Amino acid sequence: MKKKYIAAFVCLVGLFSCEKATVEPINSTIISYHKDIEPIIEEHCIQCHSIGSTSIELYDYEHIAEIVESGQLAGSLNGDTNFVQMPTDHVLDDSSKSIIYLWINQGYQDN
Numbered sequence: 690m691k692k693k694y695i696a697a698f699v700c701l702v703g704l705f706s707c708e709k710a711t712v713e714p715i716n717s718t719i720i721s722y723h724k725d726i727e728p729i730i731e732e733h734c735i736q737c738h739s740i741g742s743t744s745i746e747l748y749d750y751e752h753i754a755e756i757v758e759s760g761q762l763a764g765s766l767n768g769d770t771n772f773v774q775m776p777t778d779h780v781l782d783d784s785s786k787s788i789i790y791l792w793i794n795q796g797y798q799d800n
C-alpha cells in the first residue's frame with residue numbers, strides 16, 4: 690500500500706518538474722520599437738550603453754538592429770553562455786524580455 694503512495698508522489702513531482710516556466714506571448718500585437726523597445730532600453734540599458742560606451746552602444750535603432758543581427762541581443766538576454774548576460778546588475782523582468790523577443794521575431798522593425 691505504502692509503495693503505491695510513494696509511486697504516485699514520484700509521478701506527481703515528475704510531472705511538475707517537467708513544466709517549464711513559459712513566458713506567455715503577448716497575443717499578436719505588433720511591437721513598436723519607439724513605444725515598446727526604446728523605453729525598456731532607456732530604463733535598463735542606456736546607463737551603460739550610451740554613446741561612446743566602451744562595450745556596445747544601444748542609443749538608437751541602427752545600433753540596436755546591429756546587435757540583433759549579430760545575435761548578441763537575444764544571446765545576452767536568454768542565458769546563452771556564449772554571451773555576457775545583461776544587465777549585469779539585475780536581471781531584466783520576463784515581460785520586458787518577451788517584448789524584446791517578440792519584436793525580434795517580428796523582424797525588429799523601426800516602427
Ligand code: HEC
Pocket residue numbers: 730733734735736737738744745756761762765771772773774775776777778781
Ligand atoms: C551596469 C552596466 C550595464 C547595464 C545596465 C547593461 N549593460 Fe550590457 N554590457 C555592460 C558591459 C560592461 C558589457 C561588456 C562586457 C564584457 O565585454 O565583458 C556589456 C555587454 C553587453 C552586450 C554584449 C554581450 C556579448 O557577450 O556579446 C550586450 C548585447 C548588452 N550588453 C546588452 C545590454 C542590454 C540589452 C541591457 C539592458 C537590458 C544592458 N546590456 C544593460 C554593462 C551593462
